[in-house]
Amino acid sequence: MPLKVPLKVAVLASGRGSNLEALLEGAGEAYGVELVVSDRREARALAVAAGAGVRAVFADPKAHRGLADYNAALARLLEGEGIELVALAGYMRLVREELLRSFAGRIMNIHPSLLPAFPGADAQAQALVHGVKVSGCTVHFVDEGVDTGPIIGQRAVPVLEGDNAETLSARILEEEHVLYPRMVTLYALGKIVTIGRRVEVRT
Numbered sequence: 001m002p003l004k005v006p007l008k009v010a011v012l013a014s015g016r017g018s019n020l021e022a023l024l025e026g027a028g029e030a031y032g033v034e035l036v037v038s039d040r041r042e043a044r045a046l047a048v049a050a051g052a053g054v055r056a057v058f059a060d061p062k063a064h065r066g067l068a069d070y071n072a073a074l075a076r077l078l079e080g081e082g083i084e085l086v087a088l089a090g091y092m093r094l095v096r097e098e099l100l101r102s103f104a105g106r107i108m109n110i111h112p113s114l115l116p117a118f119p120g121a122d123a124q125a126q127a128l129v130h131g132v133k134v135s136g137c138t139v140h141f142v143d144e145g146v147d148t149g150p151i152i153g154q155r156a157v158p159v160l161e162g163d164n165a166e167t168l169s170a171r172i173l174e175e176e177h178v179l180y181p182r183m184v185t186l187y188a189l190g191k192i193v194t195i196g197r198r199v200e201v202r203t
């Protein structure tokens with residue numbers, strides 16, 4: 001069933017913010033990026049948000065007693081803004097149950113590998129170490145694990161001879177920028193249905 005559009009999306013980002021830029025470009029009738037939150041004051045993503053006229057919030061982890069408190073504070077902030085979907089885009093902290101509980105099935109992440117291969121940090125370098133011939137990116141729902149939640153969409157890229165972590169990352173990133181706005185749009189249009197740990201995309 002289509003949700004009420006445009007869907008109110010918040011983006012959580014710790015760094016460069018190129019996926020945020022792609023999500024901003026993809027915003028429109030289906031969804032709007034209403035809020036950007038970063039755990040790092042100097043994150044470029046905050047400047048990207050401000051430049052796009054989107055509310056940008058630095059949420060200081062040091063202002064909280066620990067990860068549980070921090071996640072609870074994020075949940076309050078996001079709920080207070082009426083956020084309907086949370087999109088992690090290069091957000092480098094663990095999402096804990098205090099946040100998951102409030103946004104069950106409504107937190108997405110993008111990861112630079114074809115999950116379940118190479119979860120966690122340095123996915124592109126891991127792919128090279130393992131000598132895979134194809135890698136790519138994955139958009140998935142977030143659960144309590146690291147990059148373990150139900151897979152929504154993937155795009156593959158070839159691993160070329162002579163690739164290093166930078167060249168492979170750049171090729172994957174191009175596909176991330178296509179995939180993420182597309183998946184958020186489909187979600188907003190009610191075309192993503194989760195059945196257990198499988199996700200059906202009804203286009």
Ligand code: GRF
Binds near residue numbers: 090
């Ligand atoms: C991307 O490669 C994303 O897949 C990973 O972190 C990186 C974030 O890049 N989770 P950016 O901040 O969106 O440019």
